[in-house]
Amino acid sequence: MSLHYDVIVIGAGPAGLSAAALLGDLGLQVLVLDEQEKVGGQIYRNIQGADDGQLEFFGADYREGLQLAENFTKALVTYENHAQVWQVEPEGWVSYSRNGESKRVRANYIIAATGAMERPMPIPGWTLPGVMGAGAVNNLAKEAGLTPTGRVVLAGSGPLLLLEASLLVKKGVEIAAILETGPMVPPAGDLPRIAPPAAQGPAALGFPL
Numbered sequence: 001m002s003l004h005y006d007v008i009v010i011g012a013g014p015a016g017l018s019a020a021a022l023l024g025d026l027g028l029q030v031l032v033l034d035e036q037e038k039v040g041g042q043i044y045r046n047i048q049g050a051d052d053g054q055l056e057f058f059g060a061d062y063r064e065g066l067q068l069a070e071n072f073t074k075a076l077v078t079y080e081n082h083a084q085v086w087q088v089e090p091e092g093w094v095s096y097s098r099n100g101e102s103k104r105v106r107a108n109y110i111i112a113a114t115g116a117m118e119r120p121m122p123i124p125g126w127t128l129p130g131v132m133g134a135g136a137v138n139n140l141a142k143e144a145g146l147t148p149t150g151r152v153v154l155a156g157s158g159p160l161l162l163l164e165a166s167l168l169v170k171k172g173v174e175i176a177a178i179l180e181t182g183p184m185v186p187p188a189g190d191l192p193r194i195a196p197p198a199a200q201g202p203a204a205l206g207f208p209l
């Protein structure tokens with residue numbers, strides 16, 4: 001393995017995969033480092049391991065990731081999974097851990113495509129069994145096909161919450177309430193696609209009347 005690359009891309013989500021495939025096709029020496037088992041990042045998590053049922057369930061947006069992952073797989077780039085980057089230095093050195101070993105590689109250019117992360121707000125009881133971030137529910141569904149059982153309350157803000165609500169409804173999970181902590185009411189046109197309690201109006205969404 002070379003220790004010096006033209007470009008090191010940190011992250012194999014859609015941004016990192018696109019950048020790496022393009023640069024590889026241009027003939028550059030590219031190393032992609034990602035801490036996950038498989039490529040795809042958050043939106044396309046486990047895209048190459050998903051069965052037909054999962055591809056159908058997560059819809060056209062998710063399936064688009066297949067082509068991206070395939071382009072990346074065909075590109076002449078070096079890819080290391082389970083590679084957790086923990087330091088980038090100004091001279092182009094990148095330090096990371098992989099399978100219990102620390103490594104240091106260098107590049108002329110570094111692309112940080114490390115994506116976004118969920119920001120759960122700690123509230124009393126948030127570590128109790130059965131309480132989890134909306135992102136964790138999403139990850140468990142994509143990685144392992146798992147769905148929560150029983151009635152579910154969704155609390156928080158942002159598009160992931162509503163995306164998760166619509167996916168749970170599709171799975172037949174009973175949504176007891178969606179408690180939106182932000183000021184924005186989803187556009188009325190979106191409501192039929194969201195959970196039934198949400199479609200009942202602002203009171204059910206947890207907004208002050």
Ligand SMILES: Cc1cc2nc3c(=O)[nH]c(=O)nc-3n(C[C@H](O)[C@H](O)[C@H](O)COP(=O)(O)OP(=O)(O)OC[C@H]3O[C@@H](n4cnc5c(N)ncnc54)[C@H](O)[C@@H]3O)c2cc1C
Binds near residue numbers: 010015035041117
């Ligand atoms: C749980 C969750 C689910 C989401 N689901 C959707 C969805 O269904 N639809 C949608 O439109 N948007 C979704 N989003 C928003 C999502 O972040 C973007 O749509 C999209 O995935 C961003 O692409 P990206 O390539 O920028 O980053 P990401 O997809 O986040 O990919 C970044 C990659 O970098 C890796 N990484 C991060 N830090 C390091 C490090 N230090 N070392 C090594 N690797 C690292 C991560 O493991 C990840 O694989 C979701 C976000 C979250 C948090």
